[in-house]
Amino acid sequence: MASQWIRVSSAERKVPHTRMEDEAAIQQVYTFGKKLGQGSFGVVYEATHIETQKKWAIKKVNREKAGSHGVKLLEREVSILKRVNHGHIIHLEEVFETPKKMYMVTELCEGGELKEILKKKRNFTEEEVRHIIHGLAEATVYLHRKDIVHRDLKLENILVKGSQDGEENGLLHIKITDFGLSVQKGGVGNKSMMQATCGTPIYMAPEVIDGHEYSQQCDVWSIGVIMYTLLGGEPPFLSKADDRLFDIIRKGELNFSSPVWDSISDGAKNVLRCLLKVDPAHRITASELLDNPWITGDTSTTGTPINVLEMMKQFRDDPEDGENAGAPGGLNGLSLHPAQDPAPRPEPAPGEMPGSPCCASAKLLELEHASETDSCSSSPSTPTKQRPKKKATILTCSDTTRKNGSSGKGGSSSSCAGGAGGGVKAQGQGSSKRGSPQERCEAGPSQPGPPGRPPVCSGKVDSHRLPVPSNCMHGQQSPKPISRIKAKKSV
């Protein structure tokens, strides 16, 4: 006898979840067809819903073979997929369970893995990549708004809808899949930070490698790795030895010297530099990415930074440029010092776009206080709490992407260009100072970033090297993710 229930947790979609004695019940509903692929924990089949004749993909997992760890990842994936509903995220139709097996019925992506398509094509055109990254950014913004962090975004986890309904004007319709390593963060402050070292080495953000507390910004880094690989045909950071690979990732130097990059626009390269900023506080957010002119196709926007920290840094480097930005006080009339900012401004409303004037000003205030903090703030809602002054807590790092940017082909600036929707525009900023080799990660530990940006705990990015846990020693070619679940904090 099959018993069906629908979990009605308010956060979850109503996804049918059926318990049954054996396979017979599912075979009355679906006809199993060809094998689509094999994962670590199970086999994926094409299946047809008998009543509707609609085709689906069914992942069949043997609990015993998967082991308790595998089952845990699967349950986590099911739980997250029940909470989401987005055009660029794989749709979970229903779940069946027997005492020995678990079946996940998901939408069918006949195009298979994006990685396989890339292998055949060698690289995608800029227009194709723009379309893919746009979809990826939309899905990531959606997830991050729900406090879900994927943590294993990579080409293998991006599926493509079939040729008939999967292409939009010849462009691929992508779906993010494999939420086994995903987490839904709880609350704010420390609870919103993660510490488990997990992901797949070539896609892992520096802060994840180093075991620092990290935020959803790790997904943005992975989008950068994906975008670079789609355009250039090879990942940005590669080494056979993991130690070396992690060192390369920590430096974050982007190489655009291969001929394939000659025909790629400066806009695309700028986006890559913004996505692959070593310091997560200076990395653009997924929603900032969506507003980037390279993504929106808005070529009329001037090359202004969209990341508030970047803007403040530029202003600090060259306040006159900021003042030339068209309004007294610089940065479009924003007050740039607490003393010039008499009235405290309200926190941004939920959903308010980052970079609205009051937010940028408030964040500058926080930044100044952040330089006086010495430890990860326990709560982002108390950013200005005074702590013992310790000069050493103004963390310094060399932002190698910027160095690289200033010498990169085409001489494009490394600042996060554009920002149509960012709200704050510092127009007319000279580019001379942008290439300054010395950048200071002024964002103190765990101080909140700009609005819409999660708090980050930035350590000494390029000098702080924690020993890499032994279970990180997968070959860099290995697509298998690392999941150090025995983290300090369970996530």
Ligand SMILES: Nc1ncnc2c1ncn2[C@@H]1O[C@H](COP(=O)(O)OP(=O)(O)OP(=O)(O)O)[C@@H](O)[C@H]1O
């Ligand atoms: N919804 C789907 N539509 C079409 N093919 C799919 C679908 N889901 C999975 N596949 C195919 O089946 C293969 C195995 O998928 P599965 O999710 O089990 O494992 P994986 O994510 O590749 O590996 P792992 O579980 O080890 O991370 C995939 O590589 C893909 O080619």
